[in-house]
Amino acid sequence: MSLSLDDVSRIARLARIEISSAEAERTRDQLNGILAFVAQLQAVNTDGIAPMAHAVDVVQRLRPDTVTEPDRRDAFQAIAPETEAGLYLVPKVIE
Amino acid sequence: MINASLKELASALAEKKISSVELTTLFLDRIEQHNPMLNAFVTIDRAKALATAQAADQKVGADRTALTGIPLAHKDIFCAEGWRTTCGSKMLGNFTAPYDAHVVEKLNAAGMVTLGKCNMDEFAMGSSNETSFFGPVKNPWDTACVPGGSSGGSAAAIAARLAPAATGTDTGGSIRQPAALCGLTGIKPTYGVVSRYGMIAFASSLDQGGPMAKSAEDCALLLNAMAGFDPRDSTSLERPTEDYARDLEKPLAGLRIGLPKEFFGAGMDDGVRVAVEAALAEYRQLGATTVEVSLPNSGLSVPAYYVIAPAEASSNLSRFDGVRYGHRAAEYGDLNDLYAKSRAEGFGDEVKRRILIGAYVLSHGYYDAYYLKAQKIRRLIAADFTAAFKDCDVIMGPTAPSVAFKFGEKSADPVQMYLSDIYTIAVNLAGLPGMSIPCGFDRDLPVGLQLIGPWFGEAQMLNVAHRYQQATDWHRRMPAAFAG
Numbered sequence: 001m002s003l004s005l006d007d008v009s010r011i012a013r014l015a016r017i018e019i020s021s022a023e024a025e026r027t028r029d030q031l032n033g034i035l036a037f038v039a040q041l042q043a044v045n046t047d048g049i050a051p052m053a054h055a056v057d058v059v060q061r062l063r064p065d066t067v068t069e070p071d072r073r074d075a076f077q078a079i080a081p082e083t084e085a086g087l088y089l090v091p092k093v094i095e
Numbered sequence: 096m097i098n099a100s101l102k103e104l105a106s107a108l109a110e111k112k113i114s115s116v117e118l119t120t121l122f123l124d125r126i127e128q129h130n131p132m133l134n135a136f137v138t139i140d141r142a143k144a145l146a147t148a149q150a151a152d153q154k155v156g157a158d159r160t161a162l163t164g165i166p167l168a169h170k171d172i173f174c175a176e177g178w179r180t181t182c183g184s185k186m187l188g189n190f191t192a193p194y195d196a197h198v199v200e201k202l203n204a205a206g207m208v209t210l211g212k213c214n215m216d217e218f219a220m221g222s223s224n225e226t227s228f229f230g231p232v233k234n235p236w237d238t239a240c241v242p243g244g245s246s247g248g249s250a251a252a253i254a255a256r257l258a259p260a261a262t263g264t265d266t267g268g269s270i271r272q273p274a275a276l277c278g279l280t281g282i283k284p285t286y287g288v289v290s291r292y293g294m295i296a297f298a299s300s301l302d303q304g305g306p307m308a309k310s311a312e313d314c315a316l317l318l319n320a321m322a323g324f325d326p327r328d329s330t331s332l333e334r335p336t337e338d339y340a341r342d343l344e345k346p347l348a349g350l351r352i353g354l355p356k357e358f359f360g361a362g363m364d365d366g367v368r369v370a371v372e373a374a375l376a377e378y379r380q381l382g383a384t385t386v387e388v389s390l391p392n393s394g395l396s397v398p399a400y401y402v403i404a405p406a407e408a409s410s411n412l413s414r415f416d417g418v419r420y421g422h423r424a425a426e427y428g429d430l431n432d433l434y435a436k437s438r439a440e441g442f443g444d445e446v447k448r449r450i451l452i453g454a455y456v457l458s459h460g461y462y463d464a465y466y467l468k469a470q471k472i473r474r475l476i477a478a479d480f481t482a483a484f485k486d487c488d489v490i491m492g493p494t495a496p497s498v499a500f501k502f503g504e505k506s507a508d509p510v511q512m513y514l515s516d517i518y519t520i521a522v523n524l525a526g527l528p529g530m531s532i533p534c535g536f537d538r539d540l541p542v543g544l545q546l547i548g549p550w551f552g553e554a555q556m557l558n559v560a561h562r563y564q565q566a567t568d569w570h571r572r573m574p575a576a577f578a579g
Contacts, residue, residue, distance in 0.1 A: 008451070015409060015454040016416075016431065017447055018439035027451065030509055034452055037510045038398040041468050044475075051470035052477060054300050055286035055526020056550070058330060075193045081423035088418050091430050 002032050096121060097256040098573065101165055101313045104259060108164045115164030119148035119208050122166050126210065126257045129577060132238065135251040137171055137229045138179045139211035147208045154206055161316055163206030168258040170249045171212040172219055173304070174293040175199045178209070182295045183217040183227040183245075186415050186422045186441030196293025197325045198262060198304050205320040210258050213248030217443045218412065219269055219297045221245050222515045225506050226445040234277060235574040236540050240499035243273030249307050250277035255577040260308040260317055264294060266301045267400055268494075268519025271531035274307055275494035275543020278533045280560065280570060281307040282314045285550050286526035287332035289318075290325030298407035299330075301400075301523040310570050311532065311560035315340035318553065334551075342558040348382035350559065353487030355390045358518055364497045366537025371493050374534035374544045374563070378491075381562055388483040388490065392475045396521035397513055399476065402456050402469035403524070408446075409453025415441060448509060477525040484549045489559050493518055494531040494543030518545055528553050532560045533569040541569075 003011075005021075008028045012019040019027065073086060082089040096104075096113070107113045123141050130136050144166070151164035174180050174192035176199075181187045195203065203209075216226040224232040224247030232247040234240040235255040242251040246263030250273035253261055263270040265283035274281030282305050289304040296302060306317035318339045325331045352375070359368070375385055417423035417437030424436035442450070456465035483490060495515060505512045522529035527547055534544035548556040564570050 003455075007455075011451050011455045011458070013435075014458060015450050016413075016434040016438055017442070017450065018432075018435035027448070030448055031451060031455070033508070033510055034401060034448070035455075037513075038402050038465070038469075041395060041398050041402070041472055042464070044392075044395060044468075044472055046468060046471035046475070049471040049474055051467050052474035053470060054330065055477075055524070056330070056332065058287070058332065060329065061326070063326070072193065076419070079191060079193060079420045081417060081420075090418055091427065091433055093430050 003028050003035065097125070098571065099259070100310060101162065101259060101308065101316050104165050105161050109159070115148040115151040115208060116145060118164065119144050119166045119210065122210055122258055129255055129257055133233050133235060133251050133255055133257070134230050135214055135232050135248045135255070135257060136168065136211045137181055137214045137248070140178065143177070144208055144210050151206045151208060160205045160320070162202070162320055164208065165259060166208040166210045167202065168210050168213050168249060168252050168261040169199060170215055170246050170262050170264060172215060172264050172295045173199050173262055174295070175209060175212070178212060180212065180295070181229070182219070183215040183229060184441065184443065184446070185228040188228065188422065190420055194293060197290035197327065198321050199293065201320055201323065202262070207320070213246070213252055213261060215248050216245035217446050218295070218408070219245040219264060219266055220408070220445050220449055222268070222272055222512055223500070223505065224248065225502065226443055228443055231502060234499045235577050236278065237499065240501055240540065241276070243276035243495070243499065245269040246307060247273045250274055250279055253277070253279050253307060253309065254574060256573060260306060260313055262304060262321070263307045264302060264304045265523065265529070266297050266404060267523050268516040270305050270307060271494050271519050271529055271543065271545060272516060274531040276499040276541065278541030278569070278572060279307055280310050280314055280530070280532050281305065282318065282530040282553065282556070283522070283528060284318065284322060284553055285528045287330050288322045288553070290323070290328040290331045292325050292327040296411040298404040299411060300407060301404060303523070310564050311557045312340065312343060315343060315557045337554060339554050339557055342554045343561045345558045346382060347378065347559065347562050350378075350383040350489070351487040352378060352383050352385045353388035353483050353490040354385055355388050355393065355483065355490060355492060357390050357393045358492030362496050362517065363493050364537065367493050367495070367497060367542050370535030370537060370542035371544055375491065377563060377566060381566060386486055388486055390479040390483060390521065392472065392479050393521045395472050396476055396524055397517055399469040399472045399524060400520045401452070401513055402465045403473065405449040405453035406457050406466050407453070409450045409457065412446070412450055417441070445509070473524045476521050480525045480527060489552070489556060490547040492545050494545040498537045498540035498542060522547055526550065528556060530556050530560060532563065533572070535569055
């Protein structure tokens with residue numbers, strides 16, 4: 001299985017990373033190299049093996065549904081690229 | 096003083112032979128002198144460091160710990176309030192952390208003094224420090240060589256004696272491999288022992304912070320201060336507090352060392368093999384026995400890792416959107432264009448590659464073939480270790496297949512670079528503790544011996560490493576060019 005240039009553009013779109021056509025070609029070759037390398041996994045028999053999502057089996061902790069975080073909006077917005085009146089600014093999304 | 100152990104520094108401070116301000120000044124001066132050559136630090140703040148040192152000097156009695164007043168450096172993956180925290184990326188080039196990572200909070204509470212933030216591979220993705228936006232770190236043993244990665248800045252800083260100790264993180268070998276390549280001791284604890292809160296996420300099911308220093312004893316003292324339950328990390332483990340230094344002096348008689356035959360086959364440089372074999376001979380002298388074990392699926396660890404880690408990275412790094420923090424492109428059209436341009440400009444090539452691989456293996460129609468398959472193989476790899484630990488107490492082998500390599504030697508081919516972590520990655524997949532200690536030289540460059548313990552076996556591993564370091568002096572060697 002080998003990626004085409006269209007595949008690379010589609011993945012880049014999914015990942016929200018702009019990619020030029022010159023870059024896409026180089027990227028395709030490198031991604032195909034990595035995918036060829038990981039392809040060896042396909043040959044392994046894993047029938048009946050449960051997937052291991054985490055290194056240590058732990059159950060998700062629960063806590064009371066109470067507010068634990070202080071309000072630090074000003075500190076967090078001070079490092080944002082663009083804010084106004086306590087809101088993060090982005091290009092218009094609703095016409 | 097620059098070669099002193101943390102214990103020696105602590106007693107010098109307690110006996111007022113030196114103040115923390117003097118000690119901090121000594122290391123800040125060395126950073127100023129040598130960092131232009133090594134590029135180990137990306138941020139230094141003399142005033143902030145000295146203010147903390149001054150506060151440490153004022154602490155008395157019960158307010159003092161075994162580490163009060165001792166300076167250290169943080170890998171720039173750890174958020175430290177008021178410090179620029181870049182993770183080696185243009186994306187966070189102007190990011191000032193608004194809070195402390197749990198590890199930073201704990202080391203601050205212990206009274207340690209932050210000298211600065213250490214360079215690293217971008218978002219910890221690399222094994223040579225060549226992917227840092229801030230330029231590569233150089234290996235103090237040979238500045239034409241890489242220091243390893245991704246905690247390469249931390250490793251170079253300690254090796255050149257610009258800091259007595261540093262923090263690191265290890266997702267696939269990022270503490271152990273640079274420790275090996277720079278002649279240091281580093282330990283990656285069992286997954287869940289050290290909180291990931293405030294440690295910028297790469298692959299969350301594998302990431303684990305740990306100490307890097309000159310000796311196992313130093314690492315034990317640091318781990319005592321770094322480890323502990325933290326409710327803010329959902330995978331932090333609730334366990335009784337441990338003293339990781341408690342068994343340091345235990346004799347090694349009767350210790351069973353497992354040698355995985357897969358780690359001693361082709362692929363390891365002869366010079367590395369000679370040094371590792373000599374270390375094993377030393378261990379037999381100390382009363383240990385060696386037994387061959389097998390990790391039959393360990394050869395699958397690198398390909399499994401390069402499915403799992405990029406998948407988790409593509410998800411974790413989706414938070415960098417140019418909206419709430421981090422780089423935002425100067426010009427953009429709609430919201431999607433803002434995301435795509437900010438991310439294209441903010442991320443470097445290796446990070447983009449891994450995000451794309453991750454997005455692909457998680458995408459519709461491919462999830463079962465890649466991600467689920469890799470997770471099943473992960474269980475096989477972990478089961479290999481469980482079986483091996485029936486016959487031994489600790490596993491040993493090389494940390495890396497070769498000593499430090501030259502800049503550019505492996506950077507053209509991503510897969511070649513990935514294979515430099517061939518002996519370390521299985522440990523992360525299984526969640527085990529792993530360690531690297533210096534065990535000799537090949538072509539004048541340090542060789543690392545890897546120790547792998549069973550889950551929560553840190554105290555014993557530190558004991559095993561410490562006894563070796565009492566019998567040998569590899570860990571005391573330092574690069575001559577930085578002796579002055």
